[in-house]
Amino acid sequence: GESVGLHLPTLSVQEGDNSIINCAYSNSASDYFIWYKQESGKGPQFIIDIRSNMDKRQGQRVTVLLNKTVKHLSLQIAATQPGDSAVYFCAEIPGNTGKLIFGQGTTLQVKP
């Protein structure tokens, strides 16, 4: 079956360090991937996306890496700040269904 998962439910980092949040997906037909951030008491918010014809995409302080060989997606956050504390979800869209599938989420805790 299809599944999108994250390797670790919780990640704790020191303020100022870089964070890496990982996600594994199982559907080789997936060709579009998205990272969402959900802060406490709020709904998920789009962070960055990447299509399968790319290996890397950079935003402001965030980078998404896609390794299609091992079906792995990661989100890198540079110079992590307290405001980055949230739950991070990856999501995939298989090209054959066009339907968004969410992963389970990793909680990022930033220590001052």
Add this chain to the structure above:
Amino acid sequence: ETGVTQTPRHLVMGMTNKKSLKCEQHLGHNAMYWYKQSAKKPLELMFVYNFKEQTENNSVPSRFSPECPNSSHLFLHLHTLQPEDSALYLCASSQTGQAYRGEKLFFGSGTQLSVL
């Protein structure tokens, strides 16, 4: 603010009650969604409306009844719910419902529902 407003923020109801969740979007979008977010589980899509027409019902029990009177408003009517229905219910909107084309979903803050 995301432009998607949900009310109420919190709701406690008994299993015999009837209540409704409301969602309003001010983004000019034509697609609206209901998602269920339970602890330790991924977001589950419940319903999709596109230009006021329901285009997806993800095998949701009939005790959940959606209504979309226009492209800006979406309701979820609840009746005879079960305790396992307790969850965060999220509303979202997008331009035309084509996430695979790179359309972004904009979420509201959700209604935290507790069924006693």
